[in-house]
Amino acid sequence: MRRLAEASPQTIDGALADIYAPDALWRGSHPLNEVRGPDAIAATVWRPMMESFPDIERRDTILMGGTYQGNALVGAVGHLCGTFRRDWLTIPATGRPVYLRYGEFHQVVDGRITCSTVLFDILDVMRQAGFWPLPPSLGTEEQWPCPISADGILLCEQDAAESARALELTLAMQVSLGKYDDTQAKGRDGLLVMPQKEFWHPKMMWYGPAGIGTTRGLQGFVDYHQLPFRDAFPNRRGGNHYVRIGDGKYSATGGWPSVYARHAGGNFLGTSPTGRDVQMRVMDFYLADEGLIRENWVPLDIIHLLLQMDVDVFARMQSFFRRGQL
Template identity: 65%
Template sequence: MPTNHLETKHWLHAGLARLAEAGPGGAAAVLANLYAPDAEWRGAHPLNEMRGAEAIAAAVWEPLFAACPDLERRDLIVAAGTFEGRDYVAAVGHYCGVFHADWLGIPATGRTVYLRYGEVHEVRGGRIVQSSCLWDILDLIRQAGLWPLPPSLGAEGMWPGPITGEGLRLAPANSAQSAASLAQTLAMQGTLGAFRDHEDAGREELLAMPQRAHWHERMMWYGPAGIGTTRGLPGFVDQHQLPFRIAFPNRKGGQHYIRIGDGPISVTGGWPSVTATHTGGGFLGLGPTGRLVGMRVMDFYLHHEGLIRENWVPLDILDLLMQLGVDVLARLRDLRRR
């Protein structure tokens, strides 16, 4: 049984790799060793929420193994820490395999695919008691050659790991560096929350406001499919931040269940992390709906040269669009019928 963060990271890093490679019929046995009997699993739409290892095996893993029997897990970031007395391990990476059979209505390609993930696992007593798994299902739809939305403003494609190669935090961390990384993240997020969209909204105001003190000049922002990757503060503002803030000017963010620092990596996330009313147009090609929404979001940050160099942002776009009245999987079924 792991007794500290470092041991927990090694245990879970290895255990989740075994789970990904369990193959058809093998999930239940691995889950029994990893999860508490009544563990909660929260995932991206349409998987959503369930409880218990049997339900997780039946609803999540066995259908995925049927689609990709040779599945494997490739972590880019693994970090751990404690928030409000709870111990967490968080990861970003890709599940890789050949897409042999349809999954969630997404047509099989017979080719290699990469299912991007952001995951946060709460560990207690040597077992996972809660998993939050934002798998980028929309990006898998893109890889299947179908696209049910307007073009992304950012660049679509696989996410790279940290430019410094420091993503797998499997060695002891410097506690002062860990604390500083998280403090910088929360300070940057504080500038975003303090910005007054109705009074100050505009490209030049976003470029000039205090967030700029925290971002590296070569910052990379890796968004989910539907938004895409941006580079530099101008790219971030033009290709994501300004359209997003126009659409959701009255957001409430920072509703976090996790806030951790691990060396040069920090992680925050909420379920939901952001609540907002959709009062502006343009984001994801939609006009304003007036609907109140909650956004399942995680943020993973690399701190480098005293600044935030990279930001990976798993966000459940399919769930957000469902709340806005757009059923992407229904659109996908319609595209397939045509």
């Protein structure tokens, strides 16, 4: 992946052909979505990005691996950093450095990638470009930090028992979330005392996508994300994972999509209930500490979710930047 980031628009085709299988699937955040084969990946994803950010570089903060359902998988969290020289995905260039946040999983067969799932936080690039299409985030908008333990780049085999414990902790926490009945209307107090509290570290950090932001502690998690989210999407269905891996203290899950829900309540991201069925492209990366979950990084395709709720943030952006033009 670093070789790809360090390539140029002229050499990216060859770099992709060396790394990807000929019929590899690349799937990512809206409006990139799904393409197949190195040529299409170059034309849709990498070449436009390199033309917009000509000095782009890759900065991983988590790099981990594992096997799920017989598939070898590599996961990563980090930022692509570059100077925003030319418009990207119609987002106006600023001439300033931009940090493009990503979460990704790659399935590898015989040394080549056969499927990549990559969630870029494109909404956060809009924010950095000076436009915000939504109400203020409840959480804190910031660049995601590296793990507090500063050991997220795992380049050697980890202890198998520790890896299993980390994944077991994550899955148990996710089960506790799924069992909670939102329709009982217990509100904030119910979320604070539900079984999830047995899994989160007192100093937990929850790093959400642009639009939601970062929260700290169970109380912050409930107030600034969980309560409004669960009000909007009561008793949603999760799982549907293509990845569940543990690697030392780290664990990760993800689905395409991994959540099915109905937008039935609340005022999530400033949008009144639409009654529409929606799907969510979500990844979760976790760090275990003292037998509890200390940190949780959550790439989520907010733009794709909002589009299903009849909110087109690209149209809002265009009406702001292009107004008055013929």
